[in-house]
Amino acid sequence: MAKRVFVIGAGATKVGEHWDRSLRDLAVEALLAAIKDAGIDKRDVEALYVGNMMSGELQGQEHLGALVATWAGMVGVAAFKVEAACASGGAALHQAYLAAASGLYDCVAVVGVEKMTDALPSDVTSALLTAEDQEYVVFTGATFVGLNALVYRMYLTKYGVKQEDVARFAVHCHKMAVNNPYAQFRREATLEDVMSSPLIADPIRLLECAPVGDGAAALVLCNEDFLRRNSHDVLVEVAGSAVATDVLSVHERKDPLAMAGSRKAAEAAMKRAGIEAKDVDVLEVHDAFTILGILTLEALGYAPPGKGWQLVAEGELEPGGKIPTNTMGGLKARGHPVGGTGIYQVFDIVRQLRGEAGPSQVEGAEIGLAQNLGGVAGTVVIHVLRRVR
Amino acid sequence: MAKRVFVIGAGATKVGEHWDRSLRDLAVEALLAAIKDAGIDKRDVEALYVGNMMSGELQGQEHLGALVATWAGMVGVAAFKVEAACASGGAALHQAYLAAASGLYDCVAVVGVEKMTDALPSDVTSALLTAEDQEYVVFTGATFVGLNALVYRMYLTKYGVKQEDVARFAVHCHKMAVNNPYAQFRREATLEDVMSSPLIADPIRLLECAPVGDGAAALVLCNEDFLRRNSHDVLVEVAGSAVATDVLSVHERKDPLAMAGSRKAAEAAMKRAGIEAKDVDVLEVHDAFTILGILTLEALGYAPPGKGWQLVAEGELEPGGKIPTNTMGGLKARGHPVGGTGIYQVFDIVRQLRGEAGPSQVEGAEIGLAQNLGGVAGTVVIHVLRRVR
Numbered sequence: 001m002a003k004r005v006f007v008i009g010a011g012a013t014k015v016g017e018h019w020d021r022s023l024r025d026l027a028v029e030a031l032l033a034a035i036k037d038a039g040i041d042k043r044d045v046e047a048l049y050v051g052n053m054m055s056g057e058l059q060g061q062e063h064l065g066a067l068v069a070t071w072a073g074m075v076g077v078a079a080f081k082v083e084a085a086c087a088s089g090g091a092a093l094h095q096a097y098l099a100a101a102s103g104l105y106d107c108v109a110v111v112g113v114e115k116m117t118d119a120l121p122s123d124v125t126s127a128l129l130t131a132e133d134q135e136y137v138v139f140t141g142a143t144f145v146g147l148n149a150l151v152y153r154m155y156l157t158k159y160g161v162k163q164e165d166v167a168r169f170a171v172h173c174h175k176m177a178v179n180n181p182y183a184q185f186r187r188e189a190t191l192e193d194v195m196s197s198p199l200i201a202d203p204i205r206l207l208e209c210a211p212v213g214d215g216a217a218a219l220v221l222c223n224e225d226f227l228r229r230n231s232h233d234v235l236v237e238v239a240g241s242a243v244a245t246d247v248l249s250v251h252e253r254k255d256p257l258a259m260a261g262s263r264k265a266a267e268a269a270m271k272r273a274g275i276e277a278k279d280v281d282v283l284e285v286h287d288a289f290t291i292l293g294i295l296t297l298e299a300l301g302y303a304p305p306g307k308g309w310q311l312v313a314e315g316e317l318e319p320g321g322k323i324p325t326n327t328m329g330g331l332k333a334r335g336h337p338v339g340g341t342g343i344y345q346v347f348d349i350v351r352q353l354r355g356e357a358g359p360s361q362v363e364g365a366e367i368g369l370a371q372n373l374g375g376v377a378g379t380v381v382i383h384v385l386r387r388v389r
Numbered sequence: 390m391a392k393r394v395f396v397i398g399a400g401a402t403k404v405g406e407h408w409d410r411s412l413r414d415l416a417v418e419a420l421l422a423a424i425k426d427a428g429i430d431k432r433d434v435e436a437l438y439v440g441n442m443m444s445g446e447l448q449g450q451e452h453l454g455a456l457v458a459t460w461a462g463m464v465g466v467a468a469f470k471v472e473a474a475c476a477s478g479g480a481a482l483h484q485a486y487l488a489a490a491s492g493l494y495d496c497v498a499v500v501g502v503e504k505m506t507d508a509l510p511s512d513v514t515s516a517l518l519t520a521e522d523q524e525y526v527v528f529t530g531a532t533f534v535g536l537n538a539l540v541y542r543m544y545l546t547k548y549g550v551k552q553e554d555v556a557r558f559a560v561h562c563h564k565m566a567v568n569n570p571y572a573q574f575r576r577e578a579t580l581e582d583v584m585s586s587p588l589i590a591d592p593i594r595l596l597e598c599a600p601v602g603d604g605a606a607a608l609v610l611c612n613e614d615f616l617r618r619n620s621h622d623v624l625v626e627v628a629g630s631a632v633a634t635d636v637l638s639v640h641e642r643k644d645p646l647a648m649a650g651s652r653k654a655a656e657a658a659m660k661r662a663g664i665e666a667k668d669v670d671v672l673e674v675h676d677a678f679t680i681l682g683i684l685t686l687e688a689l690g691y692a693p694p695g696k697g698w699q700l701v702a703e704g705e706l707e708p709g710g711k712i713p714t715n716t717m718g719g720l721k722a723r724g725h726p727v728g729g730t731g732i733y734q735v736f737d738i739v740r741q742l743r744g745e746a747g748p749s750q751v752e753g754a755e756i757g758l759a760q761n762l763g764g765v766a767g768t769v770v771i772h773v774l775r776r777v778r
Contacts (some may be wrong), residue, residue, distance in 0.1 A: 001390070002491045010732035022524065047632075056445040060527070062519035063474040064636070070637040076653060079768065080480050085452040091469050095484050102391045102491035130451035135411065138449070243436075243467035248452070248459040264465060315746035328706040378455035379468065 002101040006227060007065035007236045007385065008356025009109075009220030010350045012343075015184040015335030018214040021081035023052075023059055026216040026368030028072045030340075031111045034218035040230065042072065045220065046105040048079040049091030051112035051375035052339035055081075057127035058119045068111065070303045085131035086288060087374030088112065089217070090243075090381030096221050097241045097383075099293040105347035106194035113216035124212055128338070131375040133249050144208060145289070147376050151256050156203065158257065159306030163203050167250075168312045169290040170332050172209050173264060176318070177329025179359040182344075184213045184335030188349045208290040210336035217343035219350070233389075234354050237253025239367075242266075248378045259299035261380035267298050269369070273384040280384075281365040282352045284345035285327040286373040287332050288298070296371055320363045327352065327360045342372035344381055353387040391490040392469035395616060396625045396774065398427025398498075398609030401732075401738045404724030406566045406574040407603040412441075412448055412504035416715055417461045419605035419729075420500045427609040431439045434609065435494040436467040440481030441728035442474055447508045457500065467494075474520035475677060476763030478606070478731025479632075479770030485610050486630045486772075495615035501732030504620035513601055517727070520764040522638050534598060534678070536765050538590035538713035540645050541680040545592065548647065548695030552592050556583045556622035558679040559597050565707070566641040566718025571733075573602045573724030588681065588697065590628035597679040607741070623743050623776075629662035629758075629773035631655075638651050648688035650769035651760060655689050658758070662773040668688045669739045669773075670754040672714040673734035675762040676721050686714070708751045716741065716749045731761035735772055742776040 011033025013026050021029075027050065035042050050064040061067065065079030081349040084091035089112030093287070095254050116124055128144045137147070156163060177183035189207055197206035222230070223236065240357035247253045253260070271274060277300050287293030297308035302323050316322035328348040330333045331341060351357045351367035357365075370380040400422025400762045402415050410418070416439065423433050439453040450456065454468030473480035478501030485499040506512055517533045526536070545552060562578050566572035578596055586595035595600050610627065611619070635650035636642045642649070659665060666689050676682030686697035705711035717723045717737040719728060738757035746754075754776070761770040 001491050024524075053451060054445070056443070057517075059523055060515070060519055061523040062442060062472055063521070063764050063767060065473050065480075066634045066637045066764060067522065070641075070767075073635050074634075076481075076490040076633055076650075079473070079634045080484070080632075082484075083472060084453055084454050084468070091454075094467075095469070095471075095487070098484070098487050098491045098493060101493060102487045104487060126449070127445075130445050130449055132452070133456065134415075134448060134450040178670060206406050227571050243469075244464075244465055245455045245458045245468045247464050248455045252459075261465075339777045375452050375455060378452060378459075 003103050003223040005097050005100045005221050005238045007350055008222050009034040010347045011037050011348050012187055013181050013215050014182050015337055016214035017323050022256050023055060023113055024067055026115060026214060027068045027111050027113040030216035030218040031072050031109060034109060034220050038220040039158045042074055044107050044201060045074060045109045047076050047099050047112040048074060049092040049096045050081045050340060051089035052081055052114060053083055053085055053088045054114060054335045054338060055128040057130060059115060084379045085374035086338050087342060087372045087379040087381045088339040090372030093342060093346060093383060094241050094243050094381055097238050100221050100223040102221060104140060107222040108378040109218060109220050110343060111216055111218040112340035113389060114337035114339040115214045116212045116337060117214050131151035137249050144206055147250055148289045148291060149204045152203055155257055155291055159307060164191060164195060165309035165313060166290050166294050167208055169287060169293045170194050170313050171285065171383035172317050173326050173330040176327050176360060177333030180328040180334055183333055185213055185333045196300065204289055210288045210331035213335040213337050215335060215337035215340045217340050217347045218249040219346060232276045235389045236353050237386050237388045238348050238383060239386040240269035242268035246378055248375065250376045257295060257375055259295050261377055262296060262297045263301040265380040265382040269382040269384045274373050275367060280367050280369045282327060282349055282362050283323055283366040284349055284370040285325060286334060287330045301371050308384060319360060326360045327349055327362060342381060345370040345372060349385050353385060392491045392492050392612040393629045394486050394610050394612050395626060396608050396739055397611050397621050398423040399736045400426050400572050401606035402604050404604035405724055408507045411462045412444060412502055413456055415504060415605040416500050416502040416586060418455045419607040420461050420498060423498060423609050423637045426702035431463055433496050434463060434498045435546045436464055436488050436497040437463060438481040438485045438499040439470045440478035440731060441470055441503060442472055442477045443503060443516040443727060446519060448504060451673060455678050455746030472761030473768040475727050476731060476761045476768040477728040479761030480511060482735060482772060483630050483632050483770055484733060485512045486627050489612040492612060493647050496611040498609050499732060500605055500607040501729040503726035503728040504603045505601045505726060506603050515537045525637050534593055535590040536639055536679060537678045540639060541592055544680060550633060550698055553584060554598055554698035554702060555679050555683050558676060558682045559600055561701050561706050562676065562715050562719040562721035565716050565749060569711045569717040569723055572718045572722055574722045575601060593678055599677045599720035604724060604726035604729045606729050606736045608698050608732060608735060618759050624778045625739050625742050626775050627772060628775040629658035631657035632770050634755050634768055635766055637764065639765045641755040646684060646685050648766055650766055651685060651688040654769040654771040658771040664773065665755060668756050669758045670753050671716060671738055671757040672712055673759040674714060674740055675724060675760055676715065678721045708749060713751045716751060731770060734759040734761060738774050
C-alpha cells in the first residue's frame with residue numbers, strides 16, 4: 001500500500017531575467033525557501049529531484065542533482081535530474097512523489113529550474129526543439145512554435161472559431177498575473193495588444209506565446225510517517241499524480257486536437273484522488289501557446305470539443321467562475337522557465353489551497369489540478385492537490 | 390511497507406561502434422529484448438525510464454521518454470529520462486525500483502542508452518565534461534581524464550604504489566571480456582600493452598581509460614503483486630538500491646581518495662538487503678579509469694586503503710577468487726556507453742545470478758553488487774541483486 005504524500009513546503013524565485021544569478025543560484029534559492037517554509041532542517045531531506053530540460057544545451061551543465069546538492073549544502077543526499085522536455089518539472093515531482101509514497105524515503109524535495117536568458121535566442125530555439133523528433137521533424141526545419149501553429153490552424157478551421165476567441169486566453173492570463181509577485185509580466189494586455197503583436201508562426205502572435213525567462217520553484221514532500229513526527233497547521237496532500245505519453249510527433253497522431261495523453265493522465269490522477277473534473281476548484285494548464293490552454297480545457301472535460309474558448313469569453317476562468325484557471329498568470333504571464341514550470345504550477349495551487357493567494361484567492365478552494373506538458377503534449381503530467389486541513 | 394521488486398527481464402545490444410543504428414534504435418532493441426526475455430506483453434509495462442546523459446549535447450535530442458515510448462510501440466506509458474552523469478543508468482534503475490516498490494506501478498522497464506560515436510571526439514570530451522562544475526572547474530580547462538589523473542597521482546604518492554599495480558586492473562578487465570559476446574573489446578591486453586599505450590593525462594594511459602562506444606541495456610522490473618500473476622523459474626530480486634552524493638568537485642573534498650559517496654550508498658543498500666560486503670559473490674565496479682576500480686574495492690571494504698591493487702595482482706577478482714569483479718569486462722572492456730553503463734552492470738550481474746555467464750560463470754553466485762558512478766564519484770548508485778529461486 002503506497003503511503004500518503006503531502007506538500008509541506010513551497011518556495012520560488014520570481015520569474016524574470018535574472019542576469020545576476022546563475023542556474024544553480026536560482027535552484028538553491030527556491031530549494032532553501034521551500035525547506036524554510038516546511039519548517040524542517042535541510043538534513044531531513046533524503047532525496048532531491050531536479051526538474052530541468054536544457055541545462056546541458058544552454059549551460060553546458062549536466063549532473064544537476066549533485067551540483068544543486070553541493071551548492072545547497074546537502075551533500076550526501078540522493079540526487080537526480082529528471083527530464084521530460086517542458087514537463088520536466090512535473091515529471092520530477094512525480095518521481096519525488098513515488099519516492100515518498102514507497103516509504104523508502106520519508107522526506108524529499110523537488111526543484112524545477114531553467115536559466116534561459118543567458119543564451120542567444122537562436123540557441124534557445126534550438127534547445128527547445130530537442131523536445132521534438134530530431135531525425136524526422138526538426139530536420140525538416142520545423143520550429144516549436146510552428147508545430148503549435150499547425151495545431152492552432154487545424155482548430156480554427158475544423159470548428160470555425162475566430163482567432164480572437166482563442167487569443168483571449170492570453171488576455172485572461174495577463175489579467176491574473178497582475179497580483180502575483182512571482183510573475184514575469186505583472187501587467188494587463190488587451191485583446192487588441194495580442195492581435196496586433198508580431199506574427200511568429202501563422203496564426204500564432206507574439207503575445208500568444210509563453211515568454212523566455214529564468215526561474216526556479218521548489219516543493220518539500222513527505223509521507224505520513226514523516227508527518228507524524230512534525231506538525232503542520234495547514235496541509236496539502238498530493239492526492240493524485242499520473243503521467244502519460246502520446247505519439248511524440250503531432251503529425252503522426254490520429255487526432256492532433258484530441259490531447260489523448262491529457263485525457264489518459266487526468267483520468268488516472270483523478271481516479272486515484274477519488275474526484276471528478278467538476279470537483280476541481282483551481283486549475284493550472286500548460287498554456288505555452290494560447291491554443292494549448294483551450295485544448296486542455298476541452299480534453300479535461302470542461303467544455304465540448306471546439307467550445308473551450310467560450311469559457312474564456314464568459315469569464316469562467318476567473319476566481320468566482322466555473323473553473324478558475326491559471327489564477328497566477330499561467331505560462332503566458334507568470335512565465336515559463338521550462339524545467340521550472342511544472343513546479344510553479346503546483347506552487348501556485350498550493351498558495352490557493354492554503355488561502356495565500358491574495359487578491360487572486362479562490363474562496364474556499366480545496367482541490368487543485370495541474371497539467372504540465374512536454375513537447376506538443378507528447379508527455380503529460382497531472383497532479384491533483386487537496387487541502388486536508 | 391515498500392513492495393519487493395524483481396528483475397524479470399534483461400536485454401542489451403553489443404557495445405561498439407554502431408554506425409548503422411541511431412540512439413533510438415539501440416534503446417528500442419535493448420528494451421524489446423528485455424520485454425521478450427521477461428515473457429510479458431509490452432502493454433504490461435506501465436512506466437518507462439530512460440537513463441541517458443548526453444543525448445541533448447550529442448544528438449540534439451531530449452524528451453527520450455516519449456521518443457523511446459513512441460518508437461517501441463508503447464505510446465501511453467508513463468515515460469521519463471533520468472540523468473546523473475555517468476550514473477544515469479543506475480539512477481534511472483533506482484527510480485524504476487521506487488516506482489515498483491511504491492505499488493503505484495506494478496511492472497516497469499528501464500533502458501540505459503548512449504550513442505557516442507556519431508560525434509567528433511572533441512564534442513564527446515565536452516559533453517562528458519558537463520558532469521563537472523562548468524563555472525568553477527571546466528572553465529579552468531580541466532578535462533575529465535585530467536581530474537581523474539589528479540586522484541590517481543595522489544593515490545600513487547600517498548601509498549607509494551607503482552602505477553603498474555593499478556594499471557593491472559585494465560589487464561584483468563580485458564581478460565574477462567574475452568568470453569562476453571556483448572563486450573566492445575573481446576581481446577586480452579598485457580600489462581606491457583597498457584603501460585606502453587599513449588599517455589592521455591599523466592599518469593593515465595590510454596588503455597587505462599574506458600572507451601567511447603554506443604550501446605543500450607534494459608531491464609524489466611516488477612513487484613510482488615505482478616509476480617503473483619506471472620511465473621518465472623529463475624528469479625532475481627533487487628534486494629537493495631541506494632544513492633548518495635559527494636561534494637561535486639574533487640578538489641573540494643576533504644579526502645579525494647575516500648569515495649565517501651560509495652561508502653554511504655553501499656552501506657544503505659547492503660543494510661536494506663541484509664547483507665555484508667563479504668556476502669557478495671559478484672561485483673561490478675565503475676572503472677571508467679583503473680584508479681576508480683581500485684579505490685572502489687577499498688571503499689567497499691574489500692581491501693584496506695592503499696591495498697586494493699593487491700586483489701588484482703593476486704587474481705582475487707577472477708571467478709573463483711575472493712571477490713569476482715567485472716567478470717564481463719567492466720567499463721574498460723565490456724565498454725562504457727555512458728547512460729547505458731549502470732544497466733549493463735546489472736545486466737551482467739543478472740546473467741551471473743541466473744547461471745548464464747558461460748565461461749565467466751561464478752559458480753553458485755547468489756548475490757551481486759553493482760556500483761555506478763557519476764562524475765568523479767559525485768553521484769554513486771549501488772544496487773544489490775539476489776537470486777531468490
